[in-house]
């Protein structure tokens with residue numbers, strides 16, 4: 001399995017892709033909902049990744065507790081299914097994300113990344129399926145209109161199908177897709193294994209699942225206990241560790257082919273939020289106080305290569321019934 005960062009890939013989360021004012025508005029809508037619908041689970045809930053009930057408190061955001069599973073080290077919010085479901089279908093959020101101002105800003109900032117992604121995808125399908133044309137691609141819940149257009153572009157010679165959520169996979173003809181795309185969605189899955197299984201049902205044997213997610217084991221998330229405010233309820237309720245991610249893929253019938261963490265900004269983010277690092281985190285504080293730029297860049301490269309950055313890109317293959 002390929003673990004290390006592939007240096008031919010571009011950075012996937014540079015600052016330019018981020019629109020501050022739109023991000024603040026997304027967060028405001030989420031916060032308003034969370035404050036009106038606090039999860040009242042007194043119990044700590046089971047880990048959505050491995051099912052263990054042993055966990056410890058890591059951080060709270062808007063009075064919602066994020067816990068770390070003692071067994072698989074994933075970070076999660078103990079969920080209350082109906083509250084999360086309602087959040088995912090929140091009318092205000094849907095309208096905001098579908099608005100022209102949101103979509104146009106994203107297209108303006110991300111067009112190059114989307115083109116790079118399509119090239120990356122062609123390379124991956126050729127590598128693992130032996131072809132990069134005449135394939136059926138099922139894209140689940142992609143929220144960017146421009147990206148949908150870019151992937152669905154007829155020049156790619158792909159049969160492109162878009163559905164809104166994993167639940168919609170049930171209606172699709174079984175075992176038809178060569179590739180399933182599940183981008184930036186795992187983070188709000190209360191039951192990731194169930195969703196991954198329904199995606200598996202739409203894939204041909206040997207078909208590919210391409211997903212990306214934030215990892216609870218990422219350097220910036222653990223050092224800043226929740227990252228630079230960009231992790232928030234109920235948008236992010238499941239942040240698997242690398243090991244946890246491998247576990248849910250295997251439980252859902254997939255073999256992990258690649259996990260890369262091409263992030264380039266962990267050190268930058270941590271440095272900018274230095275005052276939020278625990279006093280007892282002596283090593284990281286020392287590093288940030290004394291290291292020169294070269295050392296910081298080397299450290300970031302080490303995080304990438306070791307899969308310890310918080311943004312992960314994954315390629316997995318549907319296993320044959322006989323394993």
Ligand SMILES: [Zn+2]
Nearest residue numbers: 047050069072
């Ligand atoms: Zn766990």
